[in-house]
Amino acid sequence: MSEIPAPVPVERLQFALPPVHEDPEEERAHRKRRLAGALRLFAGFGYEEGVSGHITARDPELSDCFWVNPFGVPFAELTASRLVLVDGDGRVVDGGHRVNQAAFAVHAGIHRSRPDVVAVAHSHAVYGRALAALGEPIEPITQEACAFYRDQALYDAYTGVTPDAEEARRIATALGPYKAIVLRNHGLLTVGGSVDAAAWWFIAMERCARVQLAARTAGKVVRIGHREALATREHIGTDLAAWVNYQPLWRRISRAEPELLS
Secondary structure: OOOOOOOOOOOOOOOOOOOOOOOHHHHHHHHHHHHHHHHHHHHHOOOOEOOEOEEEEEOOOOOOEEEEOOOOOOHHHOOHHHOEEEEOOOOEEEOOOOOOHHHHHHHHHHHHHOOOOOEEEEEOOHHHHHHHHHOOOOOOOOOHHHHHOOOEEEEOOOOOOOOOHHHHHHHHHHHOOOOEEEEOOOEEEEEEOOHHHHHHHHHHHHHHHHHHHHHHHHOOOOOOOHHHHHHHHHHHOOHHHHHHHHHHHHHHHHHHOHHHHO
16 A cells, blocks of 8 residues: 655745724725725726715724715726815815715715724626616525625615715615615615725625526526525625635735825
């Protein structure tokens, strides 16, 4: 009998955890760079629809002020220095551009009701809009979809284009403690404890919407059972899991387009 070969040495996994910043200036710069990167990724994925769509990031010192992409500037052209800081009422505090007041009102309402949320992502991606037109949530039909199982909401009304603060409060109430919401006849919105997490949840939710619509067209969809879906969510549905999943995308965009960091 031949001898069992000795194990081949394997390089230890090198993967940093989300950074912890003691200096708020460093944390602000970090969030702005990540925000610019996420917006460029959204552009590359085709999530941009005219001047619609926002990702917001709470300022680490001014808790009722938020960094956001300026109105009318293409996602693909954004850099950290071109982002705009606005207060909770949508007034520009720092930056040379205006913001989309109707869209920002929803973000501000969510930020106010959820102090744990650092970032909010919403854009008019195709499959999310198609799912929203059906007025349906993400169903647990794939492993990835289980990340949203019983951690999403459906706002069963059309929000329209309005900076109405009361409407924003209703959406925030509907979102509750969850990480995602389907806005009927409108699209998807996700939140996270970091820009990375919020952006990943939006990307993942859009992909799940695409799979769900395709599966339904192909035939009878088989749902994953309740216990199995919950167990899967415990593994892949945390903000840490989202942050980890997002890192290859961040590495790709920051290396391919380093000017976004400026």
